[in-house]
Amino acid sequence: MAERPRVVLGVGGGIAAYKACEVLRGLTESGHDVRVVPTAAALKFVGAATFEALSGHPVHTDVFTEVPEVQHVRVGQEADLVLVVPATADLLAKAAHGVADDLLTNTLLMARCPVVFFPAMHTEMWEHPATRDNVALLRSRGVVVTEPDSGRLTGKDTGKGRLADPREIVDLAKLLLAKPNALPRDLEGVRVVVSAGGTREPLDPVRFLGNRSSGKQGYALARVAAQRGAEVTLVAAHTAALPDPAGAHVVSVSTAAELQVAMEDAAAEADVVVMAAAVADFRPAERAECKIKKQGDGSAPTVTLTRNPDILAGLAQRRRPGQILVGFAAETGDEHGSVLDHGRIKLKRKGVDLLVLNAVGEGRAFEVDENTGWLLSPSGLEQRIPLGAKSELAATVWDAVAELVRAQGRRQ
Incomplete structure (x- = not known):
């Protein structure tokens, strides 16, 4: 791979084409060399000058421009990744059946790198048997066709078929550049519950006890699982x-109390439960109805704390037969042992199938885009997870979960 990863950004002729500009900016600003290849219809929504200004490359749609450069061959050959944003029903159909009537569809045939389609269309078009067959055919060839979002479409319509958020598209693009096989469809039919973020325990109407969790790791886990086919x-x-x-x-x-109820409800029918949220260990024993005022004598009020329930331990006690349980542990070393020592103890105490152990501290794990740690299991697995994007750690976790799912299938 080149020092600056070479990404081809194909743009289909749908209203969501304007969001491709945000994807383009996100990739170029993070150091990627992006070549935009729109369809002729896409240029009716966004002009070539916009793509050229943001990418620094000329934009063409046909195979007869710059013929000596053999663009219809070179663009796909030289790419490290090809994205299609948005992927219309028309483009999915052409790609599935090998139609090559413009520069983009020629590029799709030439590419030997990962190719990813991000669909965007009305719900009826996404759910049409022809589109579903085309998607299945592309996936059977190893092409990544992501699940679209649900929400507002054009006009007054809402439903499944909305283009994924540009930030998510950029994140998945980076994941596939780092791990080209990170999104197999190996979780089809698997029901997954993931918790994310940090709970807040009210002290008064203004203040709360909380933690520094941003939710980025839990969201990466959910994002990768959904694109691997999980519900x-x-x-x-x-x-x-x-x-x-x-x-x-x-x-x-x-x-924490709300999180406990929601997780227990969702876990009741789940095949895999991942507890990635950072739960406050303690909460104020009493919540003040009014804002606690400063004392005139300069003294500070005394706040009595009580323990919150151990949600992960509770999920382990209530788990259904065959349910896979994954926990997260944020640890620091101390006089009693290293981070890994504490992780081994927690693995036994929590009763989980997998434990993701993070060493935490300033600039580590919380409120950052990268993560590292260990993946532990009762069978003795102690896999070191190198520092990388949180989506990469998520892919490593789902690789291990998918293996447990396959093992269960072999035993049945």
Whole structure:
């Protein structure tokens, strides 16, 4: 791969084409060399000058421009990744059946790197048997066709078929550049519940006890699981700054008590439960009805705390036969042992099938885009997870979960 990863950004002729500009900016600003290849219809929504200004490359749609450069061959050959944003029903059909009538469709035939389609169309078009057959055919060839989002479409229509958030598209693009095989469809039919974010325990109407969790790791887990075919419920605590993962059902909560109820409800029918949220260990024993005022004598009020329930331990006690349980542990070393020592103890105490162990501290794990740690299991697995994007860690976790799912299938 080149020092600057070479990405081809194909743009289909749909109203969501304007969002391709945000994807383009996100990729170029993070150091990628992006060549935009739109269809002629796409240029009716966004002009070539916009794509050229943002990418720094000329934009063409046909195979008869710059013929000596053999663009219809070179563009696909030299790419490290090809994205199609948005992928219309027409483009999916052409790609599935090998139609090559412009520069983009020629590029799709020439590419030997990962190719990813991000669909965007009305719900009826996405659900039409022809489109579903085309998607299945592309996936059978190893092409990644992502699940679209649900929400507002054009006009007054809403439903499944909305283009994924540009930030999610950029994140998945980076994941596939780092791990080209990160999104196999190996979780089809698997019901997954993931928790994310950090709970807040009210002290008074203004203040709360909380933690530094941003929810980014839990969202990455939900995003990758949905794109690997799982049916995903995401229970999220205070993650408003993050785009909902396409294909996931999001349940919003605030306190540890609310998180416990939501997770127990969702886990009742789940095949895999991942507890990635950072739960406040303690909450004020009493919540003040009015804002606690400063004392005139300069003294500070005394706040009595009580323990919150151990949600992960409770899920382990209630788990259904065959249910896979994954926990997260944020640890620091101390005089009693290293981070890994504490992780081994927690693995035994929690009764989980997999434990993701993170060493935490300033600039590590919380409120950052990268993560590292260990993946532990009762069988003795102690896999070191190298520092990388949180989506890469998520893919590593789902690789291990998928192996457990396959093992269960072999035993049945």
